[in-house]
Amino acid sequence: MTSNTAANMIDPSIFEYLQAHGAEEIEVGERLHQLTSALNRHISTCQGLLSRIHSTPSQKLSPLLQQVEETGIKPEIVAIGELARFTSNYPYYKYNHRFTRSVQNVVSTMLLTAWLGGLGTESRPGELGRLLTIEEVGEILQVPVNLKDRDAFHVTIEEYLLALTDVMEELSRLAMNSVTMGDVGLTVRISAFVKDLFAGFQLLNLRNDIVRKRIDGVKYHVKKVEDVIYDLSLRNLLPKAEGE
Amino acid sequence: MSEVIVPKGRGGAMAGVKRDHQGREKPETKSTNQDKPRNAYTSMFESFRDELDESQARRMKVGTVSRDVTALSKKIIFSLQRVRTLGQPIPERIQAEVDQRLREIAKLLATIELDLSGMNRYRYSPICLEELVEALSFAHYLRHQALITPAQTQDAMPTTGIPLTAADYVFGIFDLTGEMMRFATAVTALAGAVPTGEASQGEAADDRTIVNDMQEVSSMFQICPPVGGKPTNYSKKMDVMIEQVLKVERLGYGVTVRGTERPKGWMPDLKEPLRDGDAE
Structure with a gap:
């Protein structure tokens, strides 16, 4: 009677598979940690500057907002760009939970700054009470929003x-x-x-x-x-x- | 009581917020909705609502199918637990049951293939795939006395449209050791020997038993880095697996020490209660 039994319980390819996937997850996890902690530092700066709106009279608001944009939001945009470039190499929802909170915080600093009159562009100057749409947020961050047709970084x-x-x-x-x-x-x-x-x-x-x-x-x-x-x-x- | 409740409901309706729980007033509610003052953001929120509803509907659909596929996979495992040999083709009647259930699973999974395509594979990841991997890997182990590879698992899937993730595979295999333990216990109780590949039985001392197989699997998982993105879940499953290996080791020890006391090939008389076997 011929044997159905394999020579070994474990085929070497299973080892390779587990090692490769495990190594990738560790690598991606470490890089994501670097990227998000850098991003979170910029977010803290931005939020800290924005907290001054509670003690800044309206007429002095515009220089403050300028500072928020320069030293808060601009670095955020750069850091988001790096995060987007890196994470777009991997399935978005596999790692999304690692950075979604940071993305929210970036968007909220942008929305607040713009509502107070900041983040104006040449075609659309900033004015008090302007709510950035999700599309406008994506344009400023230079990332796609509500992406459906492909798997890449985006703002949900x-x-x-x-x-x-x-x-x-x-x-x-x-x-x-x-x-x-x-x-x-x-x-x-x-x-x-x-x-x-x-x-x-x-x-x-x-x-x-x-x-x-x-x-x-x-x-x-x-x-x-x-x-x-x-x-x-x-x-x-x-x-x-x-x-x- | 009802007299008290009904005026209350009408009172609420007069405030103009929620009327739709009373069927008769529904058209009225609709018109008030349309008359409701729209503000600058109404249409934005309406489009968000449509998007969220779509995603929610998809999540529900995947969840429902997943529950059914899980139930079917469990039934396959129950059928396979009636197998009494290792490294042999599965008996025809059991194989027929398994095939029937796999066909049902294929039909169910086909309905959510599109919902899980592309990016959504990780977004709505259905839990049933772990269960299905468990069933497929158990069948493979019974037939070949070997651990199924990720590629073989994908090939064995009743549908081609859903790619398995590393997490599906790994967590399915974690569950497999539980089934191996159950199988080992049952067969040992009935046959008085730890299951070993049939063809190699009686040969030299390097015969692989199920105890060896489980030890190998658990060593492999301990050597390899965690996979699947759920570290706490992973270490919990790992602990359970090690516990299962220990149980089967104890089983093997018991048979080695006491099993020799009964003649080889001795089967309990099934008409009598299996006190001896049950104790083990």
């Missing part, structure tokens, strides 16, 4: 939405501080913006995941702004033209 809709919730939190803080700094007009702008976005979020059918959790938190940001507006209206401090 989820990342954009999560970044938006961060921006709303930041603006709800600014709504209060801008009253303290005497710019009630800005608070009114923030209130309208935050409410519009909140209405937008309510259009989404969310499943039970991080996006839902964070968007569930948005109502508290809205409430914070409303409370400020309420305080102002109670004391007749709202500007007449915009208050109506």
Whole structure:
């Protein structure tokens, strides 16, 4: 009777397969660690500079935003470019969880800067209250967005939405501080913006995941702004033209 | 009670937020939705909603199919656990059952091939593939007394459209050792000897038993770096595997020490309760 039994339990090719895949994952993991920690340093700088908006009166905002763009966002864009070039060599969703939080943070610093009037271009000068679309974010970062037809680095809709919730939190803080700094007009702008976005979020059918959790938190940001507006209206401090 | 609830529902409807849980008012709700003030961002969010809905629908579909394929794979494994020989073709009736289930799996997987194409392979990675690898590798082991290679696994897949990932393979093999342990225990209990390749039985001392095979597999995983991108999951599975190897080693030891007390080829009389075998 001829034997069906192989000579060995383990074919050498299995060893090679495991070694090769394991080595690749370790290598990619280490490189990703380098890339994301470099990116995270730029994000921290950027967020730190942006935190000054809470103590900077509106008329002095524009030099601050310029500084944010130069020393915060520009390095972020470079670091994102490196990350994009590296990760596009590998299946996007295999490693995406390693850097998605950083991408969100980059997008949120950009959205906040642009909303406050920064990140203007020649064709479209910066102005207060401008929300960058996900496409505009992609143009500035020079990466694709919401990619479907090929497997490469891109900014996802989820990342954009999560970044938006961060921006709303930041603006709800600014709504209060801008009253303290005497710019009630800005608070009114923030209130309208935050409410519009909140209405937008309510259009989404969310499943039970991080996006839902964070968007569930948005109502508290809205409430914070409303409370400020309420305080102002109670004391007749709202500007007449915009208050109506 | 219901009288209390109904006015409440109407009260909510009058506030103009949610009416659609009352069937009759649905058309009204639609028109109010259209009349709802749209703001600068409404259309942006509407397009996001469509995208998210599409992705969610796909995730649900893959999940449903995955559950069914998992159940079928488990059934294949149950069938294969009735095999009593190692290194031999699988008995016809069991093979027929396995083939039937593989055909069903092929049909199911064909429905999600497109949903898993390209980038989405890692995005919606269905858990059932690990289970399927477990079934395929177990069948391969029973037939050939060898660990299936990644390439052979891909070839054995009932569908060609879904590429297996390293994680599918590795975690499937982790589960395989559990099935090998169960198989070893059952066969040892019935035959009084640790399963060994049939053709080589009775030959020299270098016969490979299932104990040797499991030791080799676990050594290999210990030597190689972790694969599959889930390090905590990986080390947990590794611990389980080592535990299983130890159990089978104890089984082999028990048979070596006590097994010689019964004549070679002795089979328990199946009409009697298998007290002796069960104890082991």
